[in-house]
Amino acid sequence: MFQQVPMVEIDGMKLVQTRAILNCIATKYNLYGKDIKERALIDMYAEGVFDLGEMIMLLPLCPPGEKDAKIMEVKEKIKNRYLPAFEKVLKSHGQDYLVGNRLSRADVHLVELLYYVEEVDPSLLASFPLLKALKSRVSSLPTVKKFLQPGSQR
Numbered sequence: 784m785f786q787q788v789p790m791v792e793i794d795g796m797k798l799v800q801t802r803a804i805l806n807c808i809a810t811k812y813n814l815y816g817k818d819i820k821e822r823a824l825i826d827m828y829a830e831g832v833f834d835l836g837e838m839i840m841l842l843p844l845c846p847p848g849e850k851d852a853k854i855m856e857v858k859e860k861i862k863n864r865y866l867p868a869f870e871k872v873l874k875s876h877g878q879d880y881l882v883g884n885r886l887s888r889a890d891v892h893l894v895e896l897l898y899y900v901e902e903v904d905p906s907l908l909a910s911f912p913l914l915k916a917l918k919s920r921v922s923s924l925p926t927v928k929k930f931l932q933p934g935s936q937r
Contacts (some may be wrong), residue, residue, distance in 0.1 A: 785799055785800075787799055789801060789804060791804050793807055793808070793811065794811075805829075805888060806888075808888075809825075809887070809888035814886060814887050814888045814891070815887065815888060816882060816883060816887060817883060821882050821883050821887075824881070824882045824889070825881070825882050825887045825888060825889040828869070828872070828881050828882070828889035828892075828893065829888060829889050829892050831865065831868065831869075832889070832892040832893050832895075832896045833892070834865075835860065835861065835865045835896060836892075836895075836896050836899060838857050838860065839857060839896075839899045839900070839902075839903060840899075842854060842857060842903070854903070857903065858903060858904055858907065861900055861903065861907050862907055862910075866900070866907065866908070866910075866911050866914060867911075869881070869893060869911075869914055870911045870913050870914050873913040873914070873917065874913055879916075879917070879920060880917070881893065881917075886921070886924075890917065890921055891921065891927075893914075893917065894917065894918050894921040894922065894927075897914060897917075897918045898918075
């Protein structure tokens with residue numbers, strides 16, 4: 784449609800735009816909540832993940848003279864804004880996942896982000912036991928575990 788990638792074909796439908804693809808896959812595989820309230824929460828958490836993920840992904844593009852300050856700024860946001868918010872959600876309802884006590888696309892996105900956070904500074908997760916547990920739980924799912932193996936087909 785927009786002459787771009789990523790492009791996937793799902794059930795005969797050609798899709799572009801990352802979020803459209805993610806929403807389609809999440810809906811197809813029951814990772815997108817049971818009702819509009821759960822979907823709204825999943826979208827909200829996923830957008831927060833995307834906001835922080837974008838900050839992290841842009842770090843290598845910082846000019847050398849600004850890079851250290853930018854890394855410190857992003858680390859501050861990780862430690863004092865984003866991770867506490869996600870930890871609070873898990874703590875507030877005492878369940879294993881962000882929404883509805885079952886795996887959703889928000890959990891998958893968050894775990895991916897936690898791997899990025901560890902690349903920035905592994906110590907950033909130290910104060911967030913529920914997030915570390917979520918990362919371990921999701922990473923231990925058979926299909927995710929297989930995906931995370933070096934050399935796995937992606």
